[in-house]
Amino acid sequence: MAAALVAPSLSGCAGPQYTYVRDDDGATYFKVPSSWRQIDQRVLEQKLFGDTESATVQALKKLTWIVAYDAQAPPSADHLLIGPEGADDKPFALAKVRKLTETEMNQVSLNTLRNSINLPVAISETERQKMETDVENPFKEFELLDDKVLPVQDGVRGVRSVFNFRLAGGPVQTFDQTAFLSADGTQVSTLLIRCSAKCYREKAAEIDMIAQSFKVKRLLNQ
Numbered sequence: 001m002a003a004a005l006v007a008p009s010l011s012g013c014a015g016p017q018y019t020y021v022r023d024d025d026g027a028t029y030f031k032v033p034s035s036w037r038q039i040d041q042r043v044l045e046q047k048l049f050g051d052t053e054s055a056t057v058q059a060l061k062k063l064t065w066i067v068a069y070d071a072q073a074p075p076s077a078d079h080l081l082i083g084p085e086g087a088d089d090k091p092f093a094l095a096k097v098r099k100l101t102e103t104e105m106n107q108v109s110l111n112t113l114r115n116s117i118n119l120p121v122a123i124s125e126t127e128r129q130k131m132e133t134d135v136e137n138p139f140k141e142f143e144l145l146d147d148k149v150l151p152v153q154d155g156v157r158g159v160r161s162v163f164n165f166r167l168a169g170g171p172v173q174t175f176d177q178t179a180f181l182s183a184d185g186t187q188v189s190t191l192l193i194r195c196s197a198k199c200y201r202e203k204a205a206e207i208d209m210i211a212q213s214f215k216v217k218r219l220l221n222q
Helices: 041-049 055-063 102-107 110-114 125-133 197-202 204-213
Strands: 003-006 018-022 028-033 064-070 092-099 139-153 156-167 172-181 187-196
Touching: 018 064, 028 092, 028 204, 041 055, 041 064, 055 064, 110 156, 110 172, 110 187, 125 139, 139 172, 172 197, 172 204, 187 197, 187 204, 197 204
Parallel strands: none
Antiparallel strands: 003 018, 018 028, 064 092, 092 187, 139 156, 156 172, 172 187
């Protein structure tokens, strides 16, 4: 499902530095270090969609393009929300492009972008308090570290949010999320990068480079 291109080397026999990734129509693209490994597509779909044989999930899959890369070895879809126990954490990146239904297009907002990976980022204080007291809910101790509405470019609107959650009693996880609404308002493209808070501080420059590389362009037929 992912169209990935490897950048040519600029120095002799050295290997390529980055893997360039774009969605099926070529409008959404980004890059990750070439040492990161792509998550098996079927495993990723199972992780995100659950029962991939259900009619509801099949309909959702037709509207959604996804790809993920893990800096951890071996790579695992389980690292989407939290790193491996007992090991130094490394970043994980998930990209998602979701075509909107007509109803969704009429209701889309910046908060839609903030919640586009289904993480509870832009919710009411009442909902947040319920989450904190709900023993079944794994998302605790939410902290919004940064939230920027990005400049509109060629009609593409976007927002970048950085936030913390503590999951399942483990270490605090930092999520760096960039989401764009296409110029024609028909799809949302999101890049989510996760690492433990300690890992995020240590890898801040690398994570920022990946986030900055995430772009959505206006297609010629838009």
